[in-house]
Amino acid sequence: MERLGEARARTLKLIEPLDDEQLNRVYSPILSPLAWDLGHIANFEELWLVQTIGGREPLHGELGRFYDAIENPRKTRGELPILRDAGLRSYLADVRERTLEVLAEVDLGLDAEDPLLREGFVYEMLLAHELQHNETMLQLLQLVDDYENDGFDLGPAAAEASGPEMIAVDGGEHEIGAPARGFAYDNERARHAVELAPFEIDRTPVSNGTYLQFMEETGAEAPLYWERDDGGWALTTMAGRDPVISAHPVLHVSWHEAEAFARWAGKRLPSEQEWEAASAELESVGQAWEWTSSDFLAYPGFEAFPYREYSEVFFGDTYKVLRGGSWATHASVMRPSFRNWDLPERRQIFSGIRCARDA
Ligand SMILES: [Fe+2]
Numbered sequence: 001m002e003r004l005g006e007a008r009a010r011t012l013k014l015i016e017p018l019d020d021e022q023l024n025r026v027y028s029p030i031l032s033p034l035a036w037d038l039g040h041i042a043n044f045e046e047l048w049l050v051q052t053i054g055g056r057e058p059l060h061g062e063l064g065r066f067y068d069a070i071e072n073p074r075k076t077r078g079e080l081p082i083l084r085d086a087g088l089r090s091y092l093a094d095v096r097e098r099t100l101e102v103l104a105e106v107d108l109g110l111d112a113e114d115p116l117l118r119e120g121f122v123y124e125m126l127l128a129h130e131l132q133h134n135e136t137m138l139q140l141l142q143l144v145d146d147y148e149n150d151g152f153d154l155g156p157a158a159a160e161a162s163g164p165e166m167i168a169v170d171g172g173e174h175e176i177g178a179p180a181r182g183f184a185y186d187n188e189r190a191r192h193a194v195e196l197a198p199f200e201i202d203r204t205p206v207s208n209g210t211y212l213q214f215m216e217e218t219g220a221e222a223p224l225y226w227e228r229d230d231g232g233w234a235l236t237t238m239a240g241r242d243p244v245i246s247a248h249p250v251l252h253v254s255w256h257e258a259e260a261f262a263r264w265a266g267k268r269l270p271s272e273q274e275w276e277a278a279s280a281e282l283e284s285v286g287q288a289w290e291w292t293s294s295d296f297l298a299y300p301g302f303e304a305f306p307y308r309e310y311s312e313v314f315f316g317d318t319y320k321v322l323r324g325g326s327w328a329t330h331a332s333v334m335r336p337s338f339r340n341w342d343l344p345e346r347r348q349i350f351s352g353i354r355c356a357r358d359a
Contacts (some may be wrong), residue, residue, distance in 0.1 A: 001103060003332075004123070007130045008096065010330075011041065013037045013151045014137055018144070020085045026078035027143040032349055035084050036067070036077040036136050041130050042095045043067035048122055048306075050095060053114075054102035059094055070309050099126075109334035116306055122185035125306070131330040138328040139348050142225065145239035154238070156327045158205055159287050161247045167281050168359060171198035176275035177299055178337040188337040190301035194273045198359035201270055201278045205287050206261065206353040209246030211253070214264050216299040224252035224347040249287040249352045255344035258291040269293040270356035272339065275323040279336040286329065288352025289322040289340055296321050296341040314341060326350030 015023060015034060023035045024136030027263075032040075043064050050056050056133060058064060066080040071093035082281060083091050092325055106112075110122040116122045141147050147154070177191035212233070214220055225237045233244040253261070255350075262268050270278070273295040279285065296319040304312045319341040328350050 003127055004096075004099070004130075007127055007134075007330075008092075010134055011038070011130060013139075013143070014134060014149065016201075017147060017149055022249040023088075024078075024084055028348065029075040029145050030346070031140045031143070032074050032077045032136070033215060034137055035079070035113055036082055036090055037133050037140075039088055040069065041133050041196050042092045044129055045099055046095045047226065048116070048118075050098045050124060053106060053116060053122060054098065056098065056102075058212055059091065059098075070313065105123065106265040107230070119181065119183065120190055121183060121306075128183070128333060131333055134330065135326070135328045135333075135350070139236060139350070142237040142348075147238045153327065155234050156248045156251065156287055158207055158245065158247045159284055164358070165167050165186060165203045166200040167278060168200050168202055169196070169198065169274070169278045169281070171196055171359075174273065176273050176276050176337070178335075184335070184337060185310060185339075186303060186305040187296075187298070189303075190299055191337075192300050194277075196274060196277055199274055199278075199356050200359050201274065201356040202267075202354045203282065204284050204354075205249040205290060206265075206355065207246060208244050208248050210244070210265075211261065211353075212244075214261050218260070218264055220260060221256065223250060223257075251288055251326070251352050252347045253291075253352050253353060254347050254349055255291045255342075255351075257347075258351070259293075262355045265355055266302060267355035267357040270354065272321045272323055274353075274356055276336055280324075285324045286326070286331075286334055288324065288326050289329075289350055290324045290352055290354045292321045292323055294321045295319065316326070320344050322349070322351060323355075326352075 018034070024033055026033050046058055047064060051058055066082050072080060106117055108117050108123055110119055112118040173193045174190060174196055176194050178188035179191055215222060222233065225235055226233050227236050229241060234241040235244050259269055269292055272292040275290065275292055295317045296314055298315050322340040322342065
C-alpha cells in the first residue's frame with residue numbers, strides 16, 4: 001500500500017503550487033487540463049479497484065464516462081462536466097479510502113485465481129497509471145508560467161557529450177518482451193525471439209549541441225519550446241528564457257525530425273527490437289524517450305489484458321514506438337521492455353533521439 005501512497009504524494013506535490021484556475025485551464029488542445037488528469041487518475045482507480053474488484057457502486061454515478069480517455073479526445077476535455085476544485089480533491093481522497101478498504105479484503109498473491117489480482121496486477125497497474133499520468137501532467141506544466149516546484153528537478157540532467165561513440169551489438173537471436181512473470185502491460189508480451197543483423201547504436205542520446213549543427217546545416221526547424229535569443233537559442237518552457245544547454249539531450253522533437261536527423265548523421269533510427277537488444281549496454285537511458293523506426297504493432301501471441309483500449313486499439317501504422325524514458329518518467333516505469341507510442345508529428349512529449357546503423 002505504501003507505494004500507492006508515495007505515488008499520490010507525488011501527484012499532489014506536482015499540483016501544490018497551482019490554483020484552481022490553473023488546474024482547470026486549457027493550455028493546449030493536445031493536452032488535458034490538469035483537473036481532467038486528476039479526476040481520471042481517481043476514476044481509473046475507482047473503476048478497476050473499487051467497482052471491478054470490490055464490487056461497489058461508483059461514488060458519482062455516470063461521471064466515469066467523462067474520464068474515459070478514448071471517448072473524450074483531449075481537445076474536448078476542457079468543456080466536460082468533470083469534477084473541479086474542492087469536489088475534485090475530495091473525490092481523489094474518497095476513492096483512495098475505498099481502495100484501501102478493498103485492498104485489505106483481497107488476496108494479491110501468486111496463486112490468486114483472478115488474473116487481475118494475481119501477482120498484484122491491479123495494484124501495479126494503478127500505480128503505473130498514476131505515475132504515467134504524472135508525466136503527462138509534466139508535459140502540460142511546461143506551459144505554466146513561472147511554475148516552480150522544490151520537490152522536482154524540472155528538466156534534464158546534463159547528458160554526457162554525444163560524441164561519435166557507438167556500441168556494437170552482435171547479430172543473431174535476441175529475446176524481446178517482458179517475461180511471463182512480473183508486472184508488464186499486455187503489449188510487452190509474449191516474450192519472443194527475433195533475428196537481428198549486427199548493428200551499432202549510439203552510446204548516448206543526441207545532444208542539443210549536435211542537433212543545433214543539424215539545424216544550421218539543413219535549415220531544420222528548432223525543437224518545440226526553443227526561441228531565438230540574442231543570436232543563440234533560449235528554452236521557453238514555464239515561460240522561462242534560459243539559454244539552451246549544448247550538453248543536454250535534445251527534447252521535444254517529432255519522429256519526422258528524429259528520422260531526418262539520423263539521415264543527416266549518416267545513420268538511421270534503431271528498430272524497437274534493436275533498442276531493446278542493446279538496452280543492457282546503453283548508458284544514460286532515462287534522458288529522453290527515444291523514437292524508434294518501429295510502428296506500434298502486436299507481438300506474436302498478444303492477448304489484450306485487462307482491456308482492449310490499453311493497447312490493442314492503437315496497433316497499426318499510425319503510431320511510432322518510443323523506448324527508454326525521460327527525466328519526467330518515474331524510475332519504476334522504465335524497464336527494457338516498456339513500449340511508449342505516439343503520433344509521429346508529436347513534440348509535446350519528452351522525445352529525443354538515439355541513432356543506429358548497420359554494422
Ligand atoms: Fe490514463
